Amino acid sequence: KKEFTKAISQLTEILKAKPAELKVRDYLGYLYEETKDVSKAMETYRYNIHLDPKFADSHIHLGVLLYRLKQFSEAVTHLDEAVRLTPKQPEPHIVLGLAHFQSEQFEKASQAFEEGIRHNPKNADLHFNLGTAYDKLNRFEEVERAMETVLSLDPHHADALNYLGYSYAERGIKIDQALSLTKRAVALKPENGYYVDSLGWALYKTGLLAEALMEIKKAVALVGDDPVIYEHLGEIYLKQQKVSDARDAWLHSLEIDPSNDKLLQRFREQGLANSANEDRIQQAKRRISEKVPSPVATP
Template identity: 45%
Template sequence: MRLIFGERWNGEYCNWIALVNKTLLRLVRTLIITLSLPFLVIACAVSPQVVNMTAQAVPSPLQTTPNLAPPQQHEAYFQFMMAVRDELSMNIDAAKDKYRLALESDPSSPYLHARLAALHVGLKDHDRAIGHVDAALKEPEIDVTTQVLLADVLVTIGVFERAAKLYDIVIQRDTKNPDVFIKKGVLLLSLNKLDAAKQALQRGVDIRPDLPIAYYHLGRVALGQDEPERAIQYFERAISGKQDFLPAYLALARVYEESGSVSDAIEIYRTALMTLRGSPSVLRSELIRLYIKEQSYESALVLLEEILQENPSNLEATLRVALLHVELKQFEKAVSYLETVVTHRPSDVMARDYLGLIFEESEAYAKAIEQYKQVLAIDDKYLDTIVHLGHLYYRMKNFEEAVPLLQKAVQLEPQRIDLYLVLAFGLTRLKQYHDAVGVLERGVALGEEVPHFHYHLGIVHEKLDQADELISHMEKTIDLDPSHSDALNFLGYYYVEQGIRLDEAMGLIQRAVSLQPDNGYYVDSLAWAHYKMGQTREALVQLKRAIILVPDDPVIVQHLGEVYLTLGKWDEARKAWERSLELDPENQTLRDAFQKHGFGNPMVKDGI
C-alpha cells in the first residue's frame, strides 16, 4: 500500500508546507498594508454613515471665535468682553465664569446662554449645555445667528432631530443663507436621509454656486445613492473651487480605488501631494498603501525613505521599510532596519518576529529560533510567532516541538481553520492518528465545508485501516472540489491496491492525470492501474515516463521492477529492485521478495 505519510512523505509534506506558507504570505502582506500608516478617518468620504458632526457641520465650540454681539446691559457687556478675551486665550474656566456673571446682569440674553452651551459642550458637560439651549430658546427675542449656534450645539451633542427642526426654523426666517442649508444637508446625510440631504445641499448651491464644501457633501450623497460617477463629478468640482481641499482629494481617490481604477487613485494622491502645502502625512500614507496594494514596493519605499529623511527616529516607518525589503527578498537590508527597531524598542515583538522569518527563509534556523523564543519570552501568547515557530519546527521535521505550539495556537484562536489542518499534520507524523482525526473533525465542526479537511481525514483513516471512513471522506472531497487531483489519485490508487472497483479507479486516476499531466506520482498510479488490470506493456510505458518525472522515488522504481518481472525481464527487474532498496533500505517486504525470486542478498551486487 502506498503510504502517503510514509513513502510519499516529501510530496505530501510539501503540500502542507505550501499551505502554511500561503497563510504566512497572506499574513505578511496584510501586516504590511495594515502598517502603511493609519488612514485619516474620512469614512464619510466614501459612505453616508453617521459621522462626527462636530467635524463636518459645526466647528468645535472651543475653537469658534465668539460672535461679538454683546448684551445691552453695561455690566453684562463688560463681563461679556472679558469672557471673549478669556475664551480666545483658551482660558475656558475663566470664560465660563465671566459669561455667567454677564448672564446674571442680563438673564434674558439668548446669546449668552448659547455661548455657555457651547463651552459646556467643549467641557463634555452635555446636561448643562442642554439646559442653556432650552433657556435660550425660551426667550422671545432670539436672532438667527444665535439659533444657528444653538442648532450647532445640538448637533455636536448628538440631538440630531431637534437640531434639524431648529435649522428649519432658521431657514424659514432666512431663506437666503446657504450655510444653514449646507449644515442641514450634512446633518440629514449623517442620518442617512439621502434624498432630503441632497435637496438641502442643492438649495445651498443654488443660492451660492461657489461653495466647495457643498459639492463635497453632494459627492457623499451620490456615493450613498450608488452613483460613483456623479460623486466623482462633485468631488472634482469641490477641488476646482478649493485647491487645498484635502477631504475632497481623499474622497475622490477612494472612489477611484473602489471602482477598480487604482492608477487614477494614485494619480489623485500624487496631485494632492504636489498641490497641498506641507504634504499632509495622510496623503503619503494613502499613497504608500496603494503602492503596496499594487505591489509597487519600490515606489512605496521612496515615500517611506522621504519620511525617514525628515524623521530618522520614526520607528514605524523603519519597520514598514523593513517589511517591504522582505517582500523584495532584500533580506540583508530588511535585517538592518529590523535590528534598528529592536535596538530602540527591544520589546517590539513584531520586529523580532519578522527577524525570525527572515532568518528562517535564509535557513539560519538557530537564529530564527532565538528570535522567536525572545518574542515568546516577551509575550507567550503572541500568535504569529507561535505559528511561525511551529512552522519552523515542521520544516526541521521536529514534530515533537511543533505539535505543542500548534495546540496552543488553536487554543488561542479556535476560529482559525488553517491551524487545525497544520496541527493534524503534525499529529499524523507523530502517529497520533486518533488525535489527528479529532482535530480535523473539530475543524469541520466550525461549519465550513473545506475539501482539504475531508481529504486529510481520509488520509488519517487510511492509517487507521478504516476503509469505509477513508472512502467516504475522499468522495466528499471530490464532491466539494471535482478538481481535487490529490483526492482523485488517492482514492483511485487505494482501489487499485485493494483490487476493487478497478474501472472506477482507472477513471479517477485518469482525471487526476488530466489535471496534472506531468505529476510523476499520478502517472505511476496510472501505470499501476494498468498493471493490475493486466495491461502490462502499457504499465511499462507509463512507468518509464513516471521515472523521468520523479527519478528517485522508491515506490515507482519498485513498481518498475515488478512489471519487468511479469514480462520475464529478470535482469531489469533485479536492477530496478536494487535501486529501490538503495532509495529505501528499510523496505523489508521488497527485501524478502528480492531473495524469494532468487536475486540473492540485495546488499551484495553482481555477486561481489
C-alpha cells in the same frame, strides 16, 4: 536579499524604540526565515511569546518552523497553543496534525484534523490530511469518505484524485474509478512522477500491461530512484514474463529500500534471488544503517 537585510535593519531600529510591538517583531522573525537565519527567527518568535504568551501568530510561526526542522515534539507544544488561541484558523490545525503524523501518532493526527474540520468544514486540505491519517489507521471506508469530501469541495484537488485512485488500484477495487481518477490527476500535473506511477499501476490492475509499462517508465524518468515505482516496474515485467527485467527492477527497489520484507519474500519465492544479489541487498542494509550515500545506479 539586500531588501530583506535592509528591512531587518529598519525593524530592529523600530523595536529598539518600541519593544512591545509584537506584530513588528513577528514580521522580523519571518524576515529572518527568508534570509535562512533560522536561529535568529526562533529567538525572535520565542521572545515575542515571552513578552505575551497569548500572542498566537508567533506560536503559529514558531510551530511551523519547528515542524520544518523536524522538531515535532516542541512544534506540537506551540501549535497546540495556537489552536487553543485561534481555533478558526486552519493552518495550525493542519501543521499540528502533520507533526503528529510525522511522529507516527496517527490517532492524534486524525483528532487534530477532525478538530480543524469542526471549525473549518469546507477546508479541502484538512479533509485530505484526515484521509491520509485514517489510511494509516486502516480505516479505509473513512479514507474514501474523506477523499470524496475533498473532491466535492475541490474537483481539481490533484492530490486527492491521485490518493483515492491509487488506493482503489492498490486494493484491487473500483478499478474503472481508479483509472479515471489517476488519469484526471495526471492531466492536472503531467510532470508529477508519483501521479504517473499511480496511473501506471491502475493500468496494470486493468490488465493493460503495455500501457502500464509505458507510464511506469515515465514515472522512473520523472522521479528517479523510488523503491515503490521500481517494485511496480518489476511486477509488470514479471506479468509479461520478462524475468530478467523483473529481477533487475526488484533488486534495484530492494537496494533503495532493503527493509521491504514483503518484496524480499516475493523476490525469493519467484526464484529471482541468488547469492550475488542477496549480497547486494545485505550491503544495502549495512549502507543504510551506516547512513552512507547509495552508489546504486539506475539499471
